Amino acid sequence: MARSQETFNKKEKEKKRRKKRQDKEQKREERKANSDKGKDLEEMFAYVDENGNITDTPPDPTKKKVIKSEDIEIGVAKQPELTADDLIRNGTVTFFNESKGYGFIKDQETQESIFFHVNGLEEEVTENNKVTFEVEKGLKGLNAVKVKKVK
Template sequence: MARSQETVGKKEKEKKKAKQRQDKAERKEERKANSGKGKSLEDMMAYIDENGNITDTPPDPSKRKEINVEDIQLGATRHEPAEPAELIRRGVVKFFNESKGYGFIIDQQTQDSVFVHINQLTEPIREKDKVTFEVERGQKGPSAVNVKKEVKGQLPPQ
C-alpha cells in the first residue's frame, strides 16, 4: 500500500492559505458595504472653520469677516536698511578654537549663539572676551563679521 503524499506540514499550510483567502474575502465584503459610493454631494462636503480646521458642518455666516482687497499684500515687504549704529552688537565669546579657526559668540541682546570665523576678526580673541560685532546671514545661520575686542574703559560707537 502506498503512503499518502500529504504530510502534516502541507495540511497546515493549506489550512493557513484557506484562512487567509477567507479573511481577504471578508475584508473585501466589508469595504464594499462601507464604501462611499452613492453618497450625496452634501455627505462628501468638507468645510474650513474660522480657525482653519476641517469640519463637516458649514461655517456660521455671523462669524464671517470682511476683508478689504486693498489690505491684501502680495510679495515681500520692503525692508528699510537699519542705521549703522543699530547693526553693531555686543557679546561674549563662548567658544573659540584657534587651530580650527572658528568659534561662537553669545549676543547680549538676544542671547543667541552667533558663529564667527577667524577671517572676520580684526584682532585675536579668546573665550570670555567681550566683543563688538555685526551680524550677517551665513549659509547655515547668523554669522558675526567685523569682530573687535572691546577695550576696557572705551565704549563702542552707539
C-alpha cells in the first residue's frame, strides 16, 4: 500500500491559505455592506448651520437671510476715491543725495518717509526744504513725484 503524499506540513499550509481566503472574503463583504456607494444623493448631502457647524439636517427656510453681493468684502476693504487735492501732500526733505540722485521726504500728516528720485523733481531741492508732492505706488512702496519747493 502506498503512503499518502500529503504531509502534516502541507496540510497546515493549505489550512492557512483557506483561512486567509475566508478572512479576505469576509472583509470584502463587510466593505460592501458598509460602503457609501449605494446611498442616494439626499443621504450624502451635508449642510452648514448658522453657527458654521456641519449637520445632516437641511436648514430651516424661514430663517433664511438675504445677503447682497455688494456687501461681501473679500480682501482689502474698499477705499474712498482719491481726489486731486488728496494726492497733493506737504512734507520736508529729510535726506537728499545729489550724486546718487535720490532722497526721502517726511510727510507732514502721516509722518511716513517717502522715497523720491531726481526724475520726479520739478525744481531743485536740498535737505530741510518744505515741498509739495504727489504720491504714486512704486515697486517697493510709495514714491513722491512732481516735487516742488513751497515758496
